Amino acid sequence: MTGAGGQHRLGPQRNAAIDTAVLDATRELLIERGYSGTSIDAIARRAGVGRPAIYRRWPSKAHIVHDAIYPRLTRPEGSGGDVEEDIALLAAGAVELFGSPATRAAVPGLMSETRGDPELHDLLVDQPLAGVRDELRRRLDEAIADGRVRSGIDSDTLLDVIAGTAIFALSVRDVDDQHRLAESLADLLLHGVLAD
Amino acid sequence: MTGAGGQHRLGPQRNAAIDTAVLDATRELLIERGYSGTSIDAIARRAGVGRPAIYRRWPSKAHIVHDAIYPRLTRPEGSGGDVEEDIALLAAGAVELFGSPATRAAVPGLMSETRGDPELHDLLVDQPLAGVRDELRRRLDEAIADGRVRSGIDSDTLLDVIAGTAIFALSVRDVDDQHRLAESLADLLLHGVLAD
Incomplete structure (x- = not known):
């Protein structure tokens, strides 16, 4: 589990912490469930962040997965x-x-x-x-x-x-x-x- | 369109006609909508056959697509x-x-x-x-x-x-x-x- 935790704990590192939590959660889900089983809802739950926080950063699942797997x-x-x-x-x-x-x-x-x-x-x-x-x-x-x-x-x-x-x-x-x-x-x- | 037509017209060629209609419809949909946009429902509609007729022949979309694209x-x-x-x-x-x-x-x-x-x-x-x-x-x-x-x-x-x-x-x-x-x-x- 890679939850970003409650927002009150995040302070100035908030953006980077959410990015990291989302990308870590995405990699975990890909390994466990494959591409088609990895939904934005599942990523949000696993990362402990809301869907809006994800959509502010990435327009689609493909964009998230791309960032999660490719340097x-x-x-x-x-x-x-x-x-x-x-x-x-x-x-x-x-x-x-x-x-x-x-x-x-x-x-x-x-x-x-x-x-x-x-x-x-x-x-x-x-x-x-x-x-x-x-x-x-x-x-x-x-x-x-x-x-x-x-x-x-x-x-x-x-x-x-x-x-x-x-x-x-x-x-x-x-x-x-x-x-x-x-x-x-x-x-x-x-x-x-x-x-x- | 590649509908297999009403079953009363098919007679002895019924099985082969349904197979052909389903595989032709699958190829058309793949070209038009890609893999994820090609559903068994869409294949059934395009082929003019019922879903049960498809499931009697193929257990999943992957099996149909495989038969449709590979000799x-x-x-x-x-x-x-x-x-x-x-x-x-x-x-x-x-x-x-x-x-x-x-x-x-x-x-x-x-x-x-x-x-x-x-x-x-x-x-x-x-x-x-x-x-x-x-x-x-x-x-x-x-x-x-x-x-x-x-x-x-x-x-x-x-x-x-x-x-x-x-x-x-x-x-x-x-x-x-x-x-x-x-x-x-x-x-x-x-x-x-x-x-x-």
Whole structure:
């Protein structure tokens, strides 16, 4: 339980305490009941806050779940000097991002909601991914120009592979060994299946 | 509209006509309203059949949607002589399977429902994929033994990559050029990104 408690106790930390209580409650409910079983009413009860306090902060369940499972995505660090390391880090990062219990439970339901709502899709999918997408394209173009990466490699497909594989392996096949998944994915992406 | 019409018209074809009407109506509703907007009531109305007729055939919405969007998966044809062709065919097959408008609309919602229900997951995910999974493992093992495929390639990860990429590209990124997606995926899987 993660109740924010009575408002009289909260004082100056009131906003942050409610945010934390709501997001903690959301993660707990996702793990216990899945995406469709996690309602705003249940989140409010579990967090010990009123529905109006939630609706002042988030316009819908999808927005809450998104904030509860995804950290702010930032552009990958580093200068892009080593494409092997970049891709290994991206694969490991995707497996970590989609690998927590709440995220595994939530992602397919969130995909389903954003699929049917172009505005939500823009806000929760396209905008957060834009920085990663641009940076990956820039690094691949550089590595292609340097002869380290084959020409014709499409950075959007590469991002589909990394995100799609992590989601399918973790939320559908439900693999346990996340370290091995990340290594196996990076190896496949870098070298392909064919022997030389 | 795909109504099965009054039962007096159906005669000996009654069962097949109801099945067809229900599955056609389901595909139409998925495209129009998405997974969460497709209810059994709406399917019954659109198909022109009663709810009991539906429940006699399918125990839940997930079962109907599954039958409406997925053909029976069969083991891949051929002797496994050419691993490049096998992987190109698998990539093209996954893009085709997940590429129809109804399937793109339905897959994330269906993933979310099967995720929370182990019995449903076994029936709608593990069992249909088992034949493809076994055959891919057999062919990869053969190709590894022949020196055509690198040792250590994991066939389960390969299937995650093929299915996950197709689902993410088609249902999340919403790509238009399916032919290019399939080619780009097969190329990446066979050769990897690194230049020799």
